[in-house]
Amino acid sequence: MVDLSQTGGADTISSKTILNVRNLCTYFYTRQGVVKAVNGVSFDVKPGRTLAIVGESGSGKTVTALSLLGLIDPPGKIVSGEIYLDGRNLLGLSREELRRLRGKDMALVFQDPMTSLNPVFTIGTQITETLTCHMGIAGAEAKIKAIEMLKRVGLPHPEKIIKRYPFQLSGGQRQRVMIALALSMNPRVLIADEPTTALDVTVQAQILYEMRQLIKDCRAGVILITHDLGVVAELADEVAVMYAGSIVEYGDVYEIFDNPLHPYTRALLKSIPRLGTKDEVLRPVQGQPPSLIDLPGRCAFLPRCEHGAGGCRAGVPPLEEIIPGHAVACHRVIAAKPEEVTLRELA
Amino acid sequence: MSLLEVDGLKKYYRTGGGLFSTGREKVHAVDGISFTLEREETLGLVGESGCGKSTLARLVARLEEPDGGRVIFEGKDITELSGKKLQELRCEIQVIFQDTYSSLNPRLTVSSIVGEPLANFNMGTRKEQKERVRELLETVGLNPEHAARYPHEFSGGQRQRIGIARALALRPKLVVCDEPVSSLDVSIQAQILNLLKKLKQEFGLSYLFISHDLAAVSYISDRVAVMYLGRIVEVLKSRDLATEACHPYTQALLAAVPVSDPRLREGKELIVKGEPPDPVNPPAGCRFHPRCPRAIEKCRSVEPVLNEVEEWHQVACHLSC
Numbered sequence: 001m002v003d004l005s006q007t008g009g010a011d012t013i014s015s016k017t018i019l020n021v022r023n024l025c026t027y028f029y030t031r032q033g034v035v036k037a038v039n040g041v042s043f044d045v046k047p048g049r050t051l052a053i054v055g056e057s058g059s060g061k062t063v064t065a066l067s068l069l070g071l072i073d074p075p076g077k078i079v080s081g082e083i084y085l086d087g088r089n090l091l092g093l094s095r096e097e098l099r100r101l102r103g104k105d106m107a108l109v110f111q112d113p114m115t116s117l118n119p120v121f122t123i124g125t126q127i128t129e130t131l132t133c134h135m136g137i138a139g140a141e142a143k144i145k146a147i148e149m150l151k152r153v154g155l156p157h158p159e160k161i162i163k164r165y166p167f168q169l170s171g172g173q174r175q176r177v178m179i180a181l182a183l184s185m186n187p188r189v190l191i192a193d194e195p196t197t198a199l200d201v202t203v204q205a206q207i208l209y210e211m212r213q214l215i216k217d218c219r220a221g222v223i224l225i226t227h228d229l230g231v232v233a234e235l236a237d238e239v240a241v242m243y244a245g246s247i248v249e250y251g252d253v254y255e256i257f258d259n260p261l262h263p264y265t266r267a268l269l270k271s272i273p274r275l276g277t278k279d280e281v282l283r284p285v286q287g288q289p290p291s292l293i294d295l296p297g298r299c300a301f302l303p304r305c306e307h308g309a310g311g312c313r314a315g316v317p318p319l320e321e322i323i324p325g326h327a328v329a330c331h332r333v334i335a336a337k338p339e340e341v342t343l344r345e346l347a
Numbered sequence: 348m349s350l351l352e353v354d355g356l357k358k359y360y361r362t363g364g365g366l367f368s369t370g371r372e373k374v375h376a377v378d379g380i381s382f383t384l385e386r387e388e389t390l391g392l393v394g395e396s397g398c399g400k401s402t403l404a405r406l407v408a409r410l411e412e413p414d415g416g417r418v419i420f421e422g423k424d425i426t427e428l429s430g431k432k433l434q435e436l437r438c439e440i441q442v443i444f445q446d447t448y449s450s451l452n453p454r455l456t457v458s459s460i461v462g463e464p465l466a467n468f469n470m471g472t473r474k475e476q477k478e479r480v481r482e483l484l485e486t487v488g489l490n491p492e493h494a495a496r497y498p499h500e501f502s503g504g505q506r507q508r509i510g511i512a513r514a515l516a517l518r519p520k521l522v523v524c525d526e527p528v529s530s531l532d533v534s535i536q537a538q539i540l541n542l543l544k545k546l547k548q549e550f551g552l553s554y555l556f557i558s559h560d561l562a563a564v565s566y567i568s569d570r571v572a573v574m575y576l577g578r579i580v581e582v583l584k585s586r587d588l589a590t591e592a593c594h595p596y597t598q599a600l601l602a603a604v605p606v607s608d609p610r611l612r613e614g615k616e617l618i619v620k621g622e623p624p625d626p627v628n629p630p631a632g633c634r635f636h637p638r639c640p641r642a643i644e645k646c647r648s649v650e651p652v653l654n655e656v657e658e659w660h661q662v663a664c665h666l667s668c
């Protein structure tokens with residue numbers, strides 16, 4: 001759980017976490033105005049555990065991931081915040097130091113592996129090169145290791161796969177190769193941005209199944225970015241729900257599903273059709289997310305919120321721990337504590 | 348009489364001579380499909396990428412010519428229609444597409460896009476057409492004041508509403524929906540699904556609703572047809588899907604849907620491994636047999652036919668349910 005009072009300094013950070021992000025703000029200075037894509041985001045990542053960042057399109061998930069990796073280019077800029085990897089503030093590092101970190105300590109898996117694999121080299125060449133570059137393993141040894149890694153991510157006939165080019169593989173096979181590549185470095189943190197979104201459900205199910213095993217084995221801290229609450233339910237240990245550039249609810253996955261408190265989280269859960277529930281009616285949140293330019297100085301969810309009231313205009317609600325291990329950014333939920341809060345009582 | 352009857356429909360595409368292709372290979376996109384769609388019914392069509400769903404949609408809407416089989420609409424064979432007759436059919440069968448970027452002309456205002464079918468068919472005076480466009484926009488939950496705007500000024504969900512308004516303009520009987528919510532956010536998906544449900548009741552529509560999302564399909568449909576490699580493997584009532592589905596592929600699809608609650612993930616097992624084979628050379632026998640956990644000897648050589656196991660429930664599998 002994020003201790004939100006904690007603002008930094010390596011010594012104040014719990015030894016149980018690998019990555020700590022505090023008040024991260026990443027803005028894009030566009031001609032239309034300042035896009036506040038990530039607006040004061042804080043979270044912790046623990047070894048062998050998966051933090052899911054879930055939210056709808058444009059909520060700032062990918063920009064958060066790119067910020068962690070130092071991949072924000074102009075007109076974008078990390079305007080404030082702290083990112084600690086094993087207690088070291090990454091925002092103080094040079095571009096070169098960050099580049100070395102990427103791929104070694106922090107690995108990234110994208111939705112579309114085609115863009116991250118080099119089309120003119122075989123899979124085998126790409127893996128052995130990475131191994132040589134980051135781990136100093138070369139030649140026959142690297143080849144054996146490459147085959148072993150592909151086997152680990154559930155690819156049949158890895159000795160054939162290493163001879164192929166990316167375009168000769170299916171989407172699911174390519175994504176497995178990317179996961180193998182990312183994990184081959186024994187990274188401290190693995191960031192997976194919509195890793196299964198482009199895949200068919202039966203392929204997604206297999207990859208989620210394998211990822212669950214691999215994460216357990218490799219002890220990396222995982223940040224799983226997704227818009228799909230089903231994927232969250234399959235894989236996450238902790239959940240951060242993002243809306244309009246901010247985390248609006250944060251907590252243990254069981255707590256979030258059993259006892260969602262933020263009106264947006266509740267609305268999201270009521271928006272997904274479920275199998276086997278007969279004659280159920282979906283109650284989606286109405287309207288659309290706000291523009292990230294000129295975010296108002298109040299709760300950004302207010303125009304769409306079922307529970308909105310006058311008090312919701314009193315500034316942007318802070319992310320506050322309501323129940324131990326469960327934080328919510330909603331004026332009404334915060335005002336209702338310390339009684340056992342459920343929004344049913346608020347309504 | 349069913350509203351729509353599809354009988355042994357086939358469509359093959361020649362592949363474009365890739366690195367390893369001989370240039371003479373055929374993709375069996377739709378390979379002998381039969382089903383019926385009743386009046387005011389929603390039939391969901393679900394399957395993974397490349398199984399032929401969208402091809403089937405285009406064949407039914409007569410946007411493409413089949414290589415075999417027939418499409419019968421209100422008792423009339425529409426497979427061979429052309430010219431004026433085909434134009435008239437367009438009043439009865441309309442399509443909603445996934446990609447509103449390419450399906451809505453960016454240079455036209457919303458008013459012209461929605462009104463275009465009315466103008467093409469000379470439905471009423473200019474003034475009446477304008478009035479009808481306003482009414483249609485309201486029906487799909489858009490502000491009629493925005494009729495003079497262009498598609499890019501709208502969000503994805505709103506653009507899908509524009510597509511729906513246009514599809515409804517000619518008061519069709521059948522609307523073919525090809526992945527209408529797949530590129531939308533979950534909350535917007537639910538808005539559109541609810542809108543489609545409401546419109547169906549209001550106007551007595553029938554839908555052929557195509558999607559790869561089993562949960563969305565079962566939410567909106569009365570019956571679900573499951574496709575695999577150009578074939579239908581099972582058709583059953585949506586309400587029975589979770590409990591009565593008996594084709595091993597349907598069961599695998601159901602098991603692959605992510606859980607809705609983290610407590611359900613413990614001990615979850617994988618039913619199928621691997622990926623669908625290339626539709627250029629579909630496997631002999633039952634097309635699913637290489638991935639099927641329950642395949643028997645017969646499945647390798649004999650292709651099962653779609654059999655009725657009870658009323659409104661058909662299965663193409665050699666095993667009994």
Ligand SMILES: Nc1ncnc2c1ncn2[C@@H]1O[C@H](COP(=O)(O)OP(=O)(O)OP(=O)(O)O)[C@@H](O)[C@H]1O
Binds near residue numbers: 055059064075
């Ligand atoms: N290079 C850029 N220039 C300007 N704005 C940008 C840029 N990159 C991202 N943004 C804006 O930042 C906001 C957050 O985008 P981001 O890609 O992080 O969303 P996301 O949550 O990953 O969405 P999705 O689910 O669609 O991937 C969006 O409003 C987006 O338009």
Ligand code: SF4
Binds near residue numbers: 312
């Ligand atoms: S602060 Fe008010 S508007 Fe915002 S989520 Fe809470 S109840 Fe809704």
Ligand SMILES: [Mg+2]
Binds near residue numbers: 061063193
């Ligand atoms: Mg993204």
